[in-house]
Amino acid sequence: MPSFTHTWLPYIYLYGLGGIFFISGMLLVKKAGAIDLTKKRHRYWYRVLIFGFFYFMILHAVWILAAMYL
Amino acid sequence: MEHKPVNLESFHNIGTSTDWVVMLLYFFIVIAFGSYFGRYNRSTKDFFFGGRRFSWWLIAFSIVATGVGSHSFIKYSAKGFEHGFSSTMTYINDWFFVPFFLFGWLPIIIYTKIRSIPEYFERRFTPSARFLATVLLMLYMVGYIGIGFLTLGKAAMPLLPEQFTLFGTTYDITLMGVIIVIAVITGFYITFGGQTAVIFTDLLQGFILLFAGFFLFFLGVSYVGGWDIFWNLLPTSWKLPLADFNQPNSFNFVGIFWQDGVAGSIGFLFMNMGLIMRFMATKNVDEGRKAATFNILFMLPLSAIVVGNAGWIGKAISVAEPNVVPPNTNPDEIFVVVASLVALPGVFGFIMASLTAALMSTVDTLINATSAIYINDIYRPIKKFLKSDDSDKKKTDKRELTAARISSIAITILGVLSVLAFQSFPTVYEAHGFFHSTLTPPLVVAIFLGLFWRKYTASGVITTFVGGVAFMILGLHDPIVISPFDHGIMMDPNHPYSYIRALYNMLVCFGVAVLITYSTDYQRKVVAKIKALSNGRTIMYGVIFLTIVFFLMVTFNVGSVPVQFILITLIVIFTALSVHFFIKYDDQANTEGLTVWSVQKAKEYFKGSKVNEEEGEVIKVHWKLKEGDDEETVNFSVNDMKKMKANVGDLVYISDARKYLGGLKSVHVTFGEPHNEDGIVYITNEEKLNGQFIDGRILTAEKEM
Numbered sequence: 001m002p003s004f005t006h007t008w009l010p011y012i013y014l015y016g017l018g019g020i021f022f023i024s025g026m027l028l029v030k031k032a033g034a035i036d037l038t039k040k041r042h043r044y045w046y047r048v049l050i051f052g053f054f055y056f057m058i059l060h061a062v063w064i065l066a067a068m069y070l
Numbered sequence: 071m072e073h074k075p076v077n078l079e080s081f082h083n084i085g086t087s088t089d090w091v092v093m094l095l096y097f098f099i100v101i102a103f104g105s106y107f108g109r110y111n112r113s114t115k116d117f118f119f120g121g122r123r124f125s126w127w128l129i130a131f132s133i134v135a136t137g138v139g140s141h142s143f144i145k146y147s148a149k150g151f152e153h154g155f156s157s158t159m160t161y162i163n164d165w166f167f168v169p170f171f172l173f174g175w176l177p178i179i180i181y182t183k184i185r186s187i188p189e190y191f192e193r194r195f196t197p198s199a200r201f202l203a204t205v206l207l208m209l210y211m212v213g214y215i216g217i218g219f220l221t222l223g224k225a226a227m228p229l230l231p232e233q234f235t236l237f238g239t240t241y242d243i244t245l246m247g248v249i250i251v252i253a254v255i256t257g258f259y260i261t262f263g264g265q266t267a268v269i270f271t272d273l274l275q276g277f278i279l280l281f282a283g284f285f286l287f288f289l290g291v292s293y294v295g296g297w298d299i300f301w302n303l304l305p306t307s308w309k310l311p312l313a314d315f316n317q318p319n320s321f322n323f324v325g326i327f328w329q330d331g332v333a334g335s336i337g338f339l340f341m342n343m344g345l346i347m348r349f350m351a352t353k354n355v356d357e358g359r360k361a362a363t364f365n366i367l368f369m370l371p372l373s374a375i376v377v378g379n380a381g382w383i384g385k386a387i388s389v390a391e392p393n394v395v396p397p398n399t400n401p402d403e404i405f406v407v408v409a410s411l412v413a414l415p416g417v418f419g420f421i422m423a424s425l426t427a428a429l430m431s432t433v434d435t436l437i438n439a440t441s442a443i444y445i446n447d448i449y450r451p452i453k454k455f456l457k458s459d460d461s462d463k464k465k466t467d468k469r470e471l472t473a474a475r476i477s478s479i480a481i482t483i484l485g486v487l488s489v490l491a492f493q494s495f496p497t498v499y500e501a502h503g504f505f506h507s508t509l510t511p512p513l514v515v516a517i518f519l520g521l522f523w524r525k526y527t528a529s530g531v532i533t534t535f536v537g538g539v540a541f542m543i544l545g546l547h548d549p550i551v552i553s554p555f556d557h558g559i560m561m562d563p564n565h566p567y568s569y570i571r572a573l574y575n576m577l578v579c580f581g582v583a584v585l586i587t588y589s590t591d592y593q594r595k596v597v598a599k600i601k602a603l604s605n606g607r608t609i610m611y612g613v614i615f616l617t618i619v620f621f622l623m624v625t626f627n628v629g630s631v632p633v634q635f636i637l638i639t640l641i642v643i644f645t646a647l648s649v650h651f652f653i654k655y656d657d658q659a660n661t662e663g664l665t666v667w668s669v670q671k672a673k674e675y676f677k678g679s680k681v682n683e684e685e686g687e688v689i690k691v692h693w694k695l696k697e698g699d700d701e702e703t704v705n706f707s708v709n710d711m712k713k714m715k716a717n718v719g720d721l722v723y724i725s726d727a728r729k730y731l732g733g734l735k736s737v738h739v740t741f742g743e744p745h746n747e748d749g750i751v752y753i754t755n756e757e758k759l760n761g762q763f764i765d766g767r768i769l770t771a772e773k774e775m
Contacts, residue, residue, distance in 0.1 A: 002307045003314075010312035010323035018166040018331065025169035028522060032666040034173040039683075045172065045359060052165050052367055059162070059371075060311050067155070067309035070301070 007064055015057050022053055084228045084410045089419030096423035097255070103271055122180075122351060123725070126360035128732030129352050133345065133365050134276035134373060143283075143377040143425050144221045145499035147408070148401030150381020151388075153321050154308025157381060161374035162311070163331035164338065164366050171339040172359045174521050174666040179346060180355050181672035182663060186446040187341055187517065194520045194664045195528040196653050197451075202535040203513065204447040210509045211343060211440040212481065216488030217505060218433035221498050222256075223249040223489070225426050228406040246489065253486045256430045256437075272431045275424065282424040283376025289412040290383030294390060303386040316558045320500060324557040325569025329507045333572040337510040340517050343439035344432070353723055353733050354774060380408040387411070402497050437481050444477040445470055495565060504568040508546070511575035512538045519583050524661050529649035530587040536617070537586075537642035538579030540624050544634050545574050547627045586646045597650040610651045617644040673775065679719055681775045686715030688772040690727055691751045693763060703742030705752040706771065714773040716741050721774040724751065726767055737761035738774070 026049065029035045036042050150157035184190045187207055192200035223245045230243050241247075294300045301309070313323040338345065339362075349358040384404040387395040399407060409421050449470065495501035516534050519526040545552050549566035552574040559570055567574075586593075600606040620637040623629060629637065649655075663672035673681050689710055696705070704722065706714070716722065718741050725736035737753075737760045745752070751771060753763070763769065 002310060005315040006307060006310060006313075009315045010327075013315070013324065014163065014312065014327060014331070017327075018163070021166040021332070022169065025167065025174075029169050029173040029666060032522075032669070034177065034666045034669045035169075041356065048363060049169050049172070052168065052363070055367065056162055056165050063155075063311040067306060067311070 001068065007068065011060055011064060014060070019053070026050075083231050084406055085418055085422070086415040088415040089229075089422065092416050092419030093423040093426075096420065097427060100271055100275065100427050103274055106270075122738065123353050123733045123736040124351050124357075125729075125732040126352060126357040126364065128273060129348050129357070129361040130364045130369065131276040132270070132272035133348055133361065134272070134279060134369050143380070143405055143429075144225050144402055145497060145502060146374070146377040147379075147381035147384070147405035148497050149321060149499050150378035151384045151399070151401050151404040152381070153313055154304060154382060154385065155311050155378070156313040156321075156323075157378040158371070158374035159312055159323070159326060160330040160334065161370045161377075163327065164335045164370065166331070167335045167339060168362070168366060170336075170518070170522070172362060173669075175340050175517070176349060176358050176362070177355050177669050178521060178664065178666070178672055180350060180358065181669070181676040183676065186443045187343060187346070187513075188443065188447040190664070191516070191520070191531065194660055195531050196649075196655060198649070198653060199516075199528060199531045199535070200447060202532060203516070204443065206509070206513050206535065206539075207341065207343070207443060208440065210337075210341070210513065211436055211443065212484045212488050213491070213505050213509055214342075215433055215436045215440070215481065215485030216492060217498065217502050218429060218436065219249045219253060219256075219485055220245075220489045220492050220501065222252045222426060222429050222433070224402050224498060225406065225422070225429070226252065228403050229422065245493070246486075249486055249489055252430070253482050256433050256482065272428075272435070275428045275431055278424045279428045280372060280376060282421045283373075283379065285417075286409055286413065286421055287375060287379040287383070289417075290379060290386075290408060293412040294383065294386045299390075300383070300386050303389045304382070305389075308382075308385060316556075317560065319560050319562045319568075320496070322559055322569070325559055325567070325572075326503070328573040328576070329503050329569035329571075333510045333514055333576060334506050336514045336518060337506065341510065341513050343443060344435035347439055347442065348435075353725075353736065353738075380405040383412065384408045433485070437478050437485070440481045441474050441477045444481070445474050449473050449477075495568075500565060500568050504565060504571075507567075507569055507572035507575060508542065511542065511572060512579050515576060515579040515583055519580075519587075520665070522666050523587070524657075524665050524667055525590075526583065526587050527590055527657075528653050528655040528660070529590065529593060529646045530583050532649045532653075533586045533642055533645045534579050534583040536621070536645045537582040537638060538575075540621055540638045540641050541578035541582070542575045543624050544631070544638060545571055545578075548631050548634075551631065582642055586642065589646075593646050593650050597647055600647075600651065606651075610648060613644045614648050617641050617648065620644075677721055677775055682715070682717055682720050682773070683775070684715040686773045687713045688770055689713050690768050690770055691749050693724075693751050693753050693758075693769050695758060696752045696754050702739065702754065702756070704739045704754075704757065705742045705745050707746055707748045707750065708744045709748050710751075710771075711741065711744050714771065716773040718743060722771055723774055724753070724757075724761060724769050724771045726761075726763065727770045728767075735762040735764070735767075737763075741773075 026046075030037070035046060037046060146157045146160075178184075179190070182190070182193065184193070188200045188204040191203040226248050227243075227245060230248065233240050233242050235241070291297055291300045294303060307314075313321055313326065316322045316324050319325075340346075349361060352358040352361055381401075381404050384395050384399065384407065387408070388397045388399070394411065395404075395407060405425075406422070410418050413421055492498075492501035492505065495504065512535050515538065516531050519534075520531060549561060549571075552567045552571050553561070555573045555577065556567060556570050559567065561567060600609055603609065617640075620641050624634050624637055624641070627634075662668050663675045670681070691706070691710065704724065706716070706722075711717075714722070720741045721738060722741055723736065723738055725731075725733050737757050739753070739757055751769065753761075
């Protein structure tokens with residue numbers, strides 16, 4: 001069985017630190033008014049951005065589990 | 071096919087004459103395809119940007135070939151063979167910076183009508199910042215082209231014999247020789263085709279590439295006996311999607327996270343002019359967002375399989391049949407070895423042709439983009455400085471188009487020469503990693519802070535370029551300074567910290583930028599005192615002279631680490647003071663419409679008046695030519711304008727109604743005074759030519775803003 005440093009540590013680092021960058025970006029563009037949630041199209045993009053983050057996060061988690069247990 | 075005993079030795083003569091015929095045929099078709107679309111260039115705007123007209127799907131698929139090529143099947147197959155599925159890491163870590171791109175950089179570059187990244191630096195900061203950004207960006211782009219050529223050369227070498235005889239003389243086939251021949255072929259259609267040719271060639275290749283990559287995967291899995299056998303042959307550690315946290319030094323998660331996930335992702339989205347020009351070729355910002363999102367969410371993960379699977383198959387075969395693919399096969403050759411093993415003659419030729427042609431597309435895109443930088447940031451400023459006559463716009467445009475084509479050739483030559491710098495690395499992957507870690511950080515930090523931090527000043531950005539680069543040079547000479555950031559990665563003395571140096575480089579650039587920006591008031595006070603002196607200007611010339619001397623001392627590694635650290639600190643202080651002394655910077659004028667905080671202003675600048683945000687319908691109309699009207703406007707009926715919720719002076723996008731053309735026949739224009747003929751739009755002859763509209767064809771029209 002591969003060690004923690006090869007399985008979940010990179011995952012936590014990737015989505016922990018990457019998550020900080022991502023949330024900073026979301027907050028920044030919202031605060032700056034570049035994304036305006038009163039506009040329908042911008043609300044759509046806001047949802048797409050959040051979906052994308054969890055899409056990759058779940059993809060990697062499932063992949064690690066599959067590698068370890070399948 | 072001749073297989074040598076493989077102890078990291080090179081393969082030669084892989085492939086049959088059928089493969090060569092297929093490859094030549096493929097290249098001929100691709101070049102003919104590109105040349106056909108070259109006729110859509112009517113100006114330098116079309117040559118570089120494709121006329122800002124295309125639909126998202128066309129751009130999204132045309133980016134596949136660029137993305138796959140630039141990240142290259144050779145290097146990812148190599149890492150797939152050495153480390154397994156974690157070769158996909160770099161294709162699935164770009165999302166973190168997408169919000170910054172979609173709602174920051176993309177609208178700003180499109181609405182400010184900036185033609186190159188250095189031009190942004192001039193408008194956001196000062197012409198001096200543009201000059202330094204041009205130097206750094208040209209180095210980055212030429213280096214990127216060099217990496218592309220190196221990969222192409224390594225892909226072609228196993229297919230060729232070791233020697234050939236011509237007129238009784240025997241010549242060795244060398245990597246550089248192969249690269250030069252490839253460069254000549256590569257330079258051909260970009261020089262005569264332009265951006266539209268590249269977009270359409272890439273579109274074709276994007277589809278073929280995905281097909282060829284998955285076909286190879288299918289053939290490979292079948293070769294080893296099916297999916298279950300393939301999956302069970304791979305060791306568990308090979309199946310994991312992320313590499314080990316900090317070992318080995320040639321491929322570790324944390325180093326690659328900072329080199330690729332952070333510096334690379336920002337570099338890819340924010341400063342890869344080739345990619346940015348693709349987004350600028352979309353018909354509007356929303357289409358650009360769709361293209362980028364679709365590419366990152368779906369095409370990049372698929373591309374990761376396309377480029378890495380030969381390595382995974384190679385690993386499985388090496389476990390099951392080590393006599394067929396020895397475990398110590400040269401990783402950079404595994405793609406060609408596996409493809410030749412699992413594919414029939416002719417099919418192997420097709421796979422090789424599609425993948426090398428895609429890589430050529432990447433190089434072409436980069437050459438085109440570098441040529442755009444040359445025209446915008448070197449050629450035009452020089453012409454302006456020389457006060458050359460450009461009153462005749464058509465003549466000027468023709469001259470620039472010629473200059474663009476000549477510069478494409480020169481850039482190709484520089485790209486070939488830059489290969490020499492990367493040859494010493496054990497694999498293309500490491501060469502590319504080192505290159506990215508070293509050349510992207512100053513520009514990445516400068517673009518990022520320029521865009522998102524209103525307080526970031528001209529002295530901040532120039533000091534980032536000068537002082538940040540000086541600190542980076544210190545890291546090159548004395549890697550010991552990088553060790554506090556190494557996360558436990560062992561240093562390879564031959565190629566120290568190829569990846570994690572990106573973290574050090576970004577931190578020093580970021581540190582310099584923040585320090586200088588926050589001490590702006592203090593610097594202004596010091597400069598005011600110097601200006602009050604009668605010999606203030608002489609003092610500042612002396613300061614600049616000392617800065618240059620100190621920078622040269624750091625560059626040539628004169629003095630110990632502490633001494634160089636002191637010299638760099640002085641360089642930072644002196645540069646900041648010099649910028650304040652000699653360069654004017656207006657906090658208001660230099661930020662309005664140029665940062666994420668004023669995107670709406672940028673939109674108004676783009677339109678030239680207040681923006682009409684009302685959402686209207688997309689309508690279908692027939693077109694008629696205006697007679698004797700030179701105005702660059704089009705005229706719709708009152709009712710049609712109501713449907714579109716448009717006013718006179720608003721911007722409209724008119725396109726051939728056939729959706730599969732993806733906007734190839736389209737034009738951006740302004741609403742003129744309305745008439746009363748519903749379903750008819752009156753256009754000028756120039757608009758007809760720009761839009762390439764055909765008599766009798768229905769058009770769609772949508773208000774932009």
